[in-house]
Structures are given as C-alpha cells and as structure tokens.
Amino acid sequence: MKPIFTQGPSITFRVILAVVFSLVLMIIDHRQHHLESVRSALSTVIYPLQYVANLPLSIGHWASETFATRTRLQDENRNLKKENLLLQGRQQKLAALEAENMRLRDLLDSSFKIGDRVLIAELIAVDMDPYRQLVLLNKGSSSGIFKGQPVLHANAVMGQVVHVNRFTSSVLMITDASHALPIQVNRNGLRTVAIGSGRINELELPNLPNNADIEVGDLLVTSGLGGRFPSGYPVAVVTSIIREPGEPFARIKAQPSAHLERAREALLVWTLTPPEQTDTTPQLEPEKEVESTTEPVPRDNP
Template identity: 70%
Template structure:
C-alpha cells in the first residue's frame, strides 16, 4: 500500500540542522558582517511592533509620572503659599518694629533737647468714651510718676497725669473738654489759655480781644504759668482767627502739634524747679548739658 503523506526528517534532525545553520550564520556574520543589512531591514520592519508591545508599559509610566508631577506641584504650591503667608506676617512685624523704632528715636531726640529729667512710657489703653480724651500708660508711682506731671510726645505737649496707680497712670489729653493749658504766642509772647473742645484736633483760645496780635500759623507754647508745665514746650498752631466787631472777643481755634490720636509712647517730664526735694527714679534720664537746647521763652 502506497503512503499518501511521505515522512520527512525527524524533529531532532530538524533542530540539529537549524542549530548548525544558526551557528554558521553567526560565525560568518561575526567575521565578515554580511547580515548587517538584513538586521537593519528587520529592525525597521519590526519597530511598529515594538512600539505596540511597549505601549501599555509606556502609557502606564506616563500616567504615573503625570499624577506624581501633579501631586508634587500641588504640594509645592501649598508649601509656597504657607511660606508666602509667613513672609507677609514677618514683613508686617518688621514694618511695625520699624515704625516703633522711628517713634522711639523721635522721643529720644526730644529727650536730648529737654534739660529736665524724662521717662518714656508706653500707651497701653485709650478711653473709648468719645467725650473723654485720656489714655492709660504703663508707668505709675513705682516709677515716680505723680499727679500733674506733664506728658509729651516727640512733637509737643500731650497732656498731664491725673491719676496714679503703682504700675500705671492716667494721662488727660489737652483736647479733653475739662482741660485748660496756659500758653503764649511764641512770636510775641501774647498769653492766653488753650481749652480742650472735646475734638481731638481742635483747641479753643477764649477771651482774646479783637485787636490781639495773633495770626493763623502762630505757634503756641507753654507759658509756665500755673506751675504744672515748664515754659517753652510747643502746644498747638493757630488755624483760625475770626474777628467779629459785634463781639468783645475774637474766635480763635488751634490744632495740637502732638499726634494725640496716634501716640504709642509718651515722654514724662520732671520739672525740678517746681518739685523741691524730689528725686526722680533711676530709669528717668537727663540729657547732657552740652547737647541740650534752651527752651524758648
């Protein structure tokens, strides 16, 4: 009987033959490099297949990197926001310290110009009653503060001490409606009294006749009368002079030179001439004689 299918070489024979052919090709290619062109053609032909095979892995890596980058950017953004907020707070504190340093420098400059002994106190509270102009300071009888003691800022007279506790005191401002301060025109010595009006930026000068030599822009200084305030300290500047022929006195207003609504510190003054036998506390200072300026008469 004749077989329909002829039987070829066995599987082992085929494997051995393929191995021999492969080894021969490898040896020939290694020595003479005949298969380089074929390899290049196969590499180009199979490159799309490599891309398709690697697509899931590369896509997964891209997605992972994208989410990781997004998360990292969000974390960096939050960290930068916190750092920016912290820097803003520090900047505000630095601005506050710079302003405080400037105020203290101005107070110390004022202290150098004053021959009397002085002490710097901090304003710790302000009376919220709009009809009472007074502040609370952090120095009291333990620091030698006394009732009637003058209080100044870097520019002019603020007021006087009206109540003293061991560690705090109340200062009545010159604009309080109950306060009156003997003053004189620095230009010519015309004397009057500066009365508080209850308005933080206004003083009234009553009982000056229409022919009084006083003009807008005149500087008012303490006259020294009454024994509370030493003479020559700036108080206010005349802002309005109204002379009505039908009235016996002129209507005169002045604006305080001191920054009463902005003061954070005040300068307390000891007038040794008016306090006989009193020794100021150790933390009070006295300006050197050679740097001091004589108060204006």
C-alpha cells in the same frame, strides 16, 4: 605575597613618575599659565559636587545669621526709636529758644532747659467715652510717676497725669473739655489759655480781644505759668481766627502739634523744680482722691 604574573613597571617607579609629572605640570603652570583653561574646566565640572557637599553647612550658617540678624535689627530698631523720641522731645525747645534769643539775648541763660530725667511710656488703653480724652500708660508710681506730671509726645505737649496706680497712670489730653493750659504766642509772647474743645484735633483760645496780635499759623508754646508745665514746649498752631464786629472777643481755634490720635509712646518729664513737686503733691493727693468719684479731671489754671 608577590603576584604570580607581574605586568608593567613596579609601583615605586609609578610613584616616582607621578611625582615627576606633577612637578613638571606645576612648573609649567607657574611659569607659562598654560593650564588655566584646564583648571577652569575642571572647576566647572566639580562645582556641583562642591555645592552639594557644602550645602548643609551653608544652610546652617544662613539660618543662624538670619535669626541673629533679625533679633539684632529688632533691638537696634527699638533702641533707635527710644533715642529718636528723646531727641525730638529735647528738640521741641529750639523754636522757643530762638524766638527768645531774638527778643532778649541777655536772658537766654535763664530760659528753661529740659530736665535731666525723662521716661518713655507706652499707651496701653484709650478711654472710649466720646466726651473725655483720657489714655492709660504702662508706667505708674513704681516708676516715680506723680499726679500732675507733664506728658509730652515726640512733637509737642500731650497732657498731664491725673491718676496714678502702682503700674499704670491715666493721662488727661490737652484737648479734653475740662483741661486748660497756659500758653503764649511764640512770635510775640502774647499770653492766654488754651481750652480743650472735646475734639481730639482742636483747641480753643477764649477771652482774646479782636485787636489781639495773633495770626493764623502762629505757634503756641507753654508759658510756664501755673507751675505745672515747663515753659517753651510747642502746644498747637493757630488755624482759625474769626473777628466779628460788635463782639468783644475773637473766636480762635488751634490744632495740637502732637499727633494725639495716633500716639503710641509718651515722654514723662521731671522738671528742674523737685522741691515744688514734693511740696504740692502731698497736698493735692487727698483732694484728688476725694474728687475722683465725681470729677477726676483737674484744670491747670494759669
């Protein structure tokens, strides 16, 4: 129906006028930029409405990104820790290899290199007996762990596996009073044995004469004798030497390079001599099972 009283111009004329006015404003703004201040003022006035309208979507994106980022960072952090532990385990060889290179360059290629296979395990329990230094790892025979397997920390030698279950294994620390480890002074190759003192931060080096070439601060590394630990891994640093006149042997103490008291992960190493493992492990298996009721802690004699 047509309106009874028509006032003003027609709708068509109004539309045409609005279009022409819009085109003029667009041309003026494009050519002269006179409407920049007007646009800024309008944007400022409209911004709260835009913010409120976009708030639910922004909250949804923030929540999804936050949780996704947290999960991703946790995964990356976990992977970087494992990679760092592996790299530090391999880096332990550098000091021994540098000293060996200086002493005997033509035998550098015959030095031991870390095995291709290593496994990261986590500590799940610690023996509360003050006279024993034992920890429990969350890897066992299902992961290929065997008795006598060397165990490393990120910094140095940690101990060896003395008992294996299906999903767990017990590790004897090098500081246990029943443990002996063949070592050598990295500076000059002097060989001896490091005996556990029963204290978590101390090793003893018995049977070294007073005139032995050893000094405070010397790095002690595994010598490889005995076939249990591969050679060249850091063990401890000499902290105290007491030479008393009239005594045939000096009293020497060393501090383990591994942080045994606060270790959370360990590296289980497969050496490059699997035939020896397959030959010796079946022979030691029954003997250690019988001795486990009386003295489950074997010694690694040089």
